[in-house]
Amino acid sequence: MAITIERWGEDDLPLLERYNTPEMTRHLGGPETAELLALRQARYLRLWETDEARMFRIEQDGAPVGGIGYWQVEHDGVPAWESGWSVEPQWQGQGIAREALRLVIRRVATDASRTLLVAYPGVANAASNALCRGAGFEQRGSATLPWRGGELEVNNWVLDMSPLDLEGREPDVDETFAGDDLDPSRWWPFYTPHWSSRAMTAARRRTGDHGLELIIDAETQPWAPEFDGDIRVSHVQTGQFSGALGSEIGQHRFRAGLRVREEQPVKRLWLAHHGVIEARLRGIRHPDAMVAFWPIGFEARPDECGELCIAEIFGSELDDEGGWVGVGVKAQNDPRLRTDFEKIRVEGDLTGFHDYAIEWMPERARFFIDGRWVKTVAQRIDYPVQLMLDVYEFPHADGSRDVAALPHIFRVERIRTFPPAAMPEL
Template identity: 70%
Template structure:
């Protein structure tokens, strides 16, 4: 989808949606399903979609783009290799194809399955010839588990087996190698400056307290913009667990957030607390204020220029917190790593996000599974295979009129702990 495309939604299948099945029942649309069905078969399918909502063993939805019907999507109970699962299926009408509609609709469907919470596997079995559906599964975080051949409408067909593992976070019997509680700030782990090579240690220095209740990172009334000519009036209070940059005047440095950056102040090289695979987690409380954002986002140490991808474990804008919950951004951002593609989305979380919540990633060789309060929320099926440093911060964004809400200051990010656990 592009910024100009209308919003994709999925709505409960209704009695008025029979024409959608008829529009999709063409030779072109059914070429990977064994061909069109008869009118009686279409009527029976429509009836099953309606009845399934009452029985609770399936949920079928109408895909809409800007309020106009664009296809269908749903899930139903199956067994996969003897384990209970839901199977997903979908179709998108030709006029809505090639615009990311299926991708958005599948993500919305996954959110429904996640909230239902009664089965930890979601599977899809597209025909082997259906490369577009397999690509969609891959983008949505499904893992390819081989292929199989079986009967289909009186003939044999070969299916690709795609599996999305939605099981909760596994922590039993695994001990962290580092369990940071912030009773003090351990300078053997933390560098209290925000990428100071692009600015200076003076401007990017963190404001914080530590103690028995953990860390409090704060932005005060007199916190200066960290790099005003590069990033406007953005203010940051930040800790990171590594530092790497080149000589003054070079473009070598971590988190190249815009073109044309040059190192202004030379920095030491610190390899303090780097992780590579395993579990990374934080317990923290967000800030409900429209100018504030809190985040925990490990990035590549970047001693090699391409090793710079971001694993966003939690990104929470204060403007996206409400009385009932809020939105938490999770996923992978390539930054400047050409081997990665952006796979980031915002997950709705019910409850008070200004209270303590747990955010984590299980990072394996070829996938990353993200969790909030121990519950699975997203899988990214990509490979990141280099050390990352931890990035923990609170931002205050400038307003268009230049004003600041000083009555709300300080903005304080509270953190109980940060942990890393090696891969088993």
């Protein structure tokens, strides 16, 4: 099912007419007259031409199923975009509005002139309120608005798309990897060794004035053939927690049936709990390689295992103009979370250094690339996380490797964490 949004056109009045039923307008005061619909159609076309609004036809596999748009408003005296949407009843409940809103958010995010997106669904409109919440909007009260000669009670939903602001904030850790090797008070240079062994998962690495290099070369062996096939990894992390030999207790339970194959010491090293986490790193443009920066719950309690994926970059998804960066929350085995992860298109050379960051608050997380907002996830993750940093090499279908392309070198210039911002005094 392909969901797209297309510019509203002169032939789209019938779509407005199909919306104009008691069922579709029950949260908006009822149907409009034919004259008002014609005026609305003309307004949609005119405001696009004057850059005051962008209205779109929602299509599923090329067939029109609804409409969505955004237009200029002021919210509490601040310039903002307001969004609204409608999907025909027979197409509701299939995630169409969710995907259309995601596409609108991606468009709004490219316009730095206004960094707030707002929506005002009726308080009784459960579906639209849930859509706002799922898209990362924050509810900021409710209001009663004048509407068609009467009043409409609405909820105020706000999506803050402002850039990352670190002015006046000092990092509690600023890691530049300048020493002869990793700082053992911060780094554990093994990839979840409890599911394999330290010998099989030890990071091939270099540090110094150039930062950190994680390396996969011709001698790198699969890290856990029994559980993960021929995948090779070079990885460092800032914590370690697992159980006794043979137990099922251990961080990053990535598949069923895992058991501890080698006991490990507990390492509470560089753990973060809210605030900003930022890394400056480079991707690798090769179809077999993937690099990632993905803090996970320290997992002293089994459910505290969610993932904050700050950057996941597949070499197969890079091209001459840019590439795709995966960001968001992965539930892993935390039953309180739902995976909310997407790939963001970034223009420019992703094999050069870029900044990837998260501003992590108790009730939500905002993700940034080069300081620019790209995504908000409105979920509660309220436990310490450890940093996970790695390069993967994936085998070909026949098990062979592109040895001529080796080594794959993942370069990281710095990683910083900032404590949560101080609350303003009242």
